[in-house]
Amino acid sequence: MNYIQANHVLRSTSECGPFSGTYRVVLVNQQTDRLWIIQFTYADGGAISHLRMPRCYSVRAIELLIRQLSVDIVEDAAPAEWLQSDAQIQARYGRFNDAQRCSQLRRRDVRWSVIEPIVTRHTPFELLECGLYQGVVGSRAAELGVCVKKVAGILNLYWAGGGNVNALLPRFHNSGARGQIRIQRKKLGRPNIAARNSMPELEGFLIGEEDRQRLRFGWETFVRPGKTVGSAYRRTMEAFYRAETASEEGEQVPILKPAHERPTLRQFRYWGNGGNTRKSATYLQLFDGDFERNFRALPGTARDGINAIGQIAYCDATSNDVHLVSAVSRIKPVGTLSRIKIVDGLTGLWAGIYCGFDSPSTKTALMAAANAAMDKVDFCARFDVEISSDMWPAIAFARYLGDNGEFRSEPCKQSISGIGSTLEFAPAGRADSKGPVESSHRQLHSRLDHKLEGTTYGRARRRGEDHPALDAVLTYFEYMRHLIRRIVHYNNYERCEHLLTTEMRRDGVTPTRISIYWWCVENGYIAGAPPSADAIRAHLLPALPAVLTGSGIYLVRPDRGRKIELISGARFVGEVLLKKGLMLRARGRHEQVEVRGDPQDLRRIWLVFEGIHELKNVSLDSLAVREWTLADHLSVQDGDALARHLAKTELDQDESALDSALFADIDKAKQEKRRELDRQVEPLSKKQRTANIRRNRDEEKELMWRGDDKPGKSPNAEPAVGGVSESLLPPRSSPRPKSHSPALDLLRNFGKNRRTK
Incomplete structure (x- = not known):
């Protein structure tokens, strides 16, 4: 195998080598085992001012030294000027609006004109292997009337530059001893005004x-x-x-x-x-x-190093910039919401969200992660938005990247690790480290929040400006409906051609984030499957204080400290409470328990007891179960308590008036009863007075059916004592005319006979 080729750069790495310094290969002749190389730097890296003629070595010997690591083939580090075009060199060194060529190009052209006939008419093989070098160089020198050394030096410089014409440029890039600080013996720069006025002692420091x-x-x-x-x-x-x-x-x-x-x-x-x-x-x-945040160079993108969905999630919290109103009154403003978003690093998919009245905290951060990791069909259906599981998938990420706020806590780390994920933090003050979620905040603000009545536009209220809460009209339930619609539209319909790869284009993937997501799932570009829904609920949903009673589980107000105050509209019952006998056991003594749930959705909670079990809200107010949040329940309960407190005086007065009327009738009835007893010929015993109660009741029923007046009613009754107004007493029927009653005559005769005996 041939190791060495023309234009390779060889450098000796051992003192025992055949040469020292750096050489360029000019010609390789494998048939004759001859290698021609020319030296252009010394062993210490210094440049050679006058280059000598190429030397001849054995190709096999040099290749053996390369295998023995005594000689290295190094990368050719050409100066920047060698890679520039004439136009670039002219623009760099020429004068502005000067048609003449710059000094560097003129000098290069003069050198090139010296060796151009040699280079164009003869090859390196003819000059070196055939021995024409000396004769051709001498003839050209005689033709130009210059010394042979000058022509040979230019030709050698051309070969040392790898046959690049720009190698003949003057080495101006090394001028001025770049990187070296000169010793000043004279003040640099133009003379100041003192030196120009013959005051050299004041010329400067x-x-x-x-x-x-x-x-x-x-x-x-x-x-x-x-x-x-x-x-x-x-x-x-x-x-x-x-x-x-x-x-x-x-x-x-x-x-x-x-x-x-x-x-x-x-x-x-x-x-x-x-x-x-x-x-x-x-x-x-x-x-x-x-x-680092505003001025540094941006050599990459937020997707660098991310090649699978679910690999990393960008997490951040913000305000929704919109004031809302209460679920029970549109003239009762309740303030703005806090919103936490989970964004997939590869596709930019808005995977999960938390939006509620609680400030950003560990609890809300975990709720956002839980929302991203669970199916959201039921979550959207609560707000009248119908979707399928494919339109907003459940994603549990391998890494969650948050800032040093709501995610930075030990409970958050433990909960995230409980579902097999890790939690990482961006540097303090470096919002650009999680750019995708920051840009998603701006998009949602401009597309939804800042279009609504009651918006703050993300700024403080100016002096003299009305409070934005005066214009608030939407409830939490209504706002969430529109928020979910925006998220579903962004994930499923907004085009994102810049995310398509060549593979996706070949497969005809629609340029939407959800299409890219499912293509990645089908082709294995996924970090892992999400854990079970029970594991997510047990680790990520916040713990809610509750009390187990004989009628179910009631949530406890979290804002009362150690005092236990139940939330009246949050009673939950489930099959596990009956099967395990928990409600029966709690009839004698209530137990404090801990359940898992979403404070923004109190339709159901989950009890962790020998597994995790779902409990449903059995409140009779179905609309409150569906639309109210925990904050709504607390607000309504506080409002009802305040209304009861303010009405206490009036209620006590009404109760007192009713009692006064009652006691007046009782006193009058006692007096009549006493007078009737005094009219008896013989005192009646207690036994006589209580005898025949059943017969008397039957006779009383007969009298009532016949429409007779109630016994004991005096037609000339006096006004009620105590000055009680008749308007506060129960309504009375108008007097009826007396009717003849045989039963009453019978009773009267019976009484007369007893008195005569």
């Missing part, structure tokens, strides 16, 4: 090595956010270039040296950063993270 170090130290120390370069310059002069220190009014004031004995502001700017762009004033005056 000469910068030395120590001065450069001082200026760099002052630059790095005093150029800071909020500080100008001028103020940093003065602090540097006070630190290193002061003549003395004077005391003025008890303060130590530095006295600076004269201007010509210290560096100028321009010298401070030039030597302060030392040519390092990372130490420029613009960079140093930025606050932490400003450069």
